[in-house]
Amino acid sequence: MNQGLRLLAIHAHPDDESSKGAATMARYVSEGNRVMVVTCTGGERGDILNPALLAEDTTADDIAAIRRTEMAQAAAILGVEHMWLGYEDSGLPSGDPLPPLPEGCFALQDNDEVVRRLVGVLRTFRPHVIITYDENGGYPHPDHLKVHEVSMLAWDACADPEYAPELGGAWAPLKMYYTHGFIRQRLELFDAESERLGQPRPYQEILGRWKSLRGDIMSRVTTQVDVANFFEQRDDALRAHATQIDPAGTFFATSLDVQRRLWPTEEFELARTRIDVPGFEGVTRLPDAGMETDLFAGIEDES
DSSP: OOOSOEEEEEESSTTHHHHSSHHHHHHHHHTTOEEEEEEEEOOTTOOOOOHHHHTTTOOGGGHHHHHHHHHHHHHHHHTOEEEEEEEOOOOOOOSSSOOOOOTTOGGGSOHHHHHHHHHHHHHHHOOSEEEEOOTTOSSOOHHHHHHHHHHHHHHHHHHOTTSOGGGOSOOOOSEEEEEEOOOHHHHHHHHHHHHHTTOOOTTHHHHHHHTTSOSOGGGGOOEEEEOGGGHHHHHHHHHHSTTTOOTTSGGGSSOHHHHHHHOOEEEEEEEEESSOOTTEETTEEOTTOOOBOOTTTTOOOOO
16 A cells, blocks of 8 residues: 555546546555645536425526535535636537637646646645546546646646746656546446336436447446445545535446445556556557556556
């Protein structure tokens, strides 16, 4: 068990940290490591998705303040440190044709400016491991795509001693992972278990949509972290984002006992590494190589 190491997760909106890799972060905190979440936007344009709150007097005017409170509660539940990067939510455009993004929003910010701000955080916190989104953003929200872009640029810039030395000494994170929270194979297992038990099958709609897509992101997963003991903490953090999460929704449709038995892990993809990782050539898993089971595997330097 590694202790005294540092993990930094870069997310687009408050609640993303609780739906993507939250149990993993809680596990590493419990083992004596420092974990920080950087939230790039305030989630100001997020809809209220909890039917119970729609029936109350909550309005879009105070959603930003509410989401800051929710984020603080979720961070406390997970035991993570938290920082706002300070940008404005871009919203998820809809319609045909798509409307332009709002002026001044995160997705339209100059990458150089965002990277500079992010490098300042990285050089201060000095993470050994970074978690971010893949090139599709996990899903193609403009803010998620932006997080991917600036994370990849910051990985290089942070380690370059000639880049913005006034932000602090160069720091080279050792590994970067994409978080993969939506695994089709996982939901298929839960759906089959519901059918076997004669229970409602809440995943049918999403699985039906996935049938038209090629493959499963599971084929890209390199690393599975056993976090069964932290699922309750994960769900409590997710519920803390009360405006965004329906407590009767599909996130909570499968009991924790079933999840622990059928799928006790969270999934990641090794995207960059500055250390040799057994079973990998670069970041490509070699034939017959097993899964990694620890994001800190191979890291011993506690400086």
